[in-house]
Amino acid sequence: LAKTTQPISMDSYEGQEVNITCSHNNIATNDYITWYQQFPSQGPRFIIQGYKTKVTNEVASLFIPADRKSSTLSLPRVSLSDTAVYYCLVFNTGRRALTFGSGTRLQVQP
Amino acid sequence: DSGVTQTPKHLITATGQRVTLRCSPRSGDLSVYWYQQSLDQGLQFLIQYYNGEERAKGNILERFSAQQFPDLHSELNLSSLELGDSALYFCASSYEGGSNQPQHFGDGTRLSIL
Numbered sequence: 001l002a003k004t005t006q007p008i009s010m011d012s013y014e015g016q017e018v019n020i021t022c023s024h025n026n027i028a029t030n031d032y033i034t035w036y037q038q039f040p041s042q043g044p045r046f047i048i049q050g051y052k053t054k055v056t057n058e059v060a061s062l063f064i065p066a067d068r069k070s071s072t073l074s075l076p077r078v079s080l081s082d083t084a085v086y087y088c089l090v091f092n093t094g095r096r097a098l099t100f101g102s103g104t105r106l107q108v109q110p
Numbered sequence: 111d112s113g114v115t116q117t118p119k120h121l122i123t124a125t126g127q128r129v130t131l132r133c134s135p136r137s138g139d140l141s142v143y144w145y146q147q148s149l150d151q152g153l154q155f156l157i158q159y160y161n162g163e164e165r166a167k168g169n170i171l172e173r174f175s176a177q178q179f180p181d182l183h184s185e186l187n188l189s190s191l192e193l194g195d196s197a198l199y200f201c202a203s204s205y206e207g208g209s210n211q212p213q214h215f216g217d218g219t220r221l222s223i224l
Contacts, residue, residue: 032209043112043200043215044153051210086155091209096166098143100153 004101022088034089052103114216126185128189141207142184145200171222
């Protein structure tokens with residue numbers, strides 16, 4: 001079962017780029033990596049997903065090195081509304097294994 | 111709006127009781143997941159269903175059980191409730207339950223045990 005590790009918290013200022021890294025040392029071949037954002041008293045919301053290299057969408061980028069033992073969520077030019085908890089998820093349907101990270105609490109200051 | 115509906119939004123009960131949480135997945139989604147989130151804690155995966163069949167099991171207690179019905183809605187049953195079961199319970203759904211498919215989460219049921 002993949003074990004994931006994330007920093008507990010991070011601080012940033014509006015307009016800066018924020019990078020949050022998740023370690024998943026024993027990731028398996030067919031595991032996908034997904035990131036979610038969660039606001040208080042709400043369900044998590046999908047941000048981005050990847051398997052290897054780099055993926056970019058309208059809100060974030062995801063960098064996955066060749067060994068896939070970590071992944072980095074990059075949020076460009078954060079705003080106050082990006083203050084939330086960010087979770088990485090490693091999921092392998094074949095092994096029926098699903099592991100959420102413990103979450104990174106991002107605080108964006110004006 | 112994720113399209114996933116969870117009822118009730120809040121539930122208050124006593125120790126030793128039994129409750130049922132309900133989830134209607136997003137239209138077209140065949141797979142349902144259940145998670146538990148205790149106060150200021152991360153998401154603990156409980157169980158996944160795909161088209162009525164159990165697909166994956168996480169750290170679900172024996173006092174808890176779930177099922178997915180032919181109309182694809184799902185129910186999570188919690189029995190012999192303890193104070194430590196107080197938490198937010200989330201349901202999520204995805205199209206076929208594959209690891210490359212994003213999950214869409216409901217807003218949860220907040221369970222309080224007195």
